[in-house]
Amino acid sequence: MPTISNRVAGFGTTIFTEINDLAQKHGALNLGQGKPDFDAPPSIVAEAVKALQSATYNQYAPGVGASVLREAIAAHSGRFYNLDIDAVRGVVVTSGATEAVFSSVLGLVDRGDEVIVIEPFFDSYVPNIT
Numbered sequence: 001m002p003t004i005s006n007r008v009a010g011f012g013t014t015i016f017t018e019i020n021d022l023a024q025k026h027g028a029l030n031l032g033q034g035k036p037d038f039d040a041p042p043s044i045v046a047e048a049v050k051a052l053q054s055a056t057y058n059q060y061a062p063g064v065g066a067s068v069l070r071e072a073i074a075a076h077s078g079r080f081y082n083l084d085i086d087a088v089r090g091v092v093v094t095s096g097a098t099e100a101v102f103s104s105v106l107g108l109v110d111r112g113d114e115v116i117v118i119e120p121f122f123d124s125y126v127p128n129i130t
Contacts, residue, residue, distance in 0.1 A: 008127070010127060011124065011127045014123050014124060015123050016123075061093070064091075064092045064093065065091065065092060065093025065094075066093070067087070067088075069093055070087040070088070070091040070092075070093060071087040073085075073087070073091050073093070074086065074087035074090065074091050075087075097122075098122060098124050098125075098128075101125055101128060102124075102128045105128055105129050109129065115129045117129065
């Protein structure tokens with residue numbers, strides 16, 4: 001009996017895992033995947049500590065994201081991109097683009113539907129679709 005579904009069995013090792021392994025093996029500076037070689041600014045660390053010490057944020061967020069964050073994202077989109085986005089109906093917070101793409105495909109695409117993927121793309125996108 002297989003331990004994982006056929007849907008994910010073909011995912012394999014991502015290119016990012018291979019790059020990380022090679023960078024560590026050769027002592028190279030990895031410039032990919034948001035891996036900075038500097039500490040976060042102290043003001044941001046202080047705000048994160050403050051949030052962690054507050055009972056307000058020590059729980060799971062709503063599935064679509066905290067309303068204050070969704071409102072801030074909608075406002076940012078208006079200021080920087082001149083987009084009028086409804087924070088309630090038009091913003092969903094995810095852990096990253098890969099989760100967003102996967103969730104979108106899962107919710108909008110049925111087996112047999114045609115999906116156009118523009119290259120270049122991350123290596124997980126096509127397996128998430130098929």
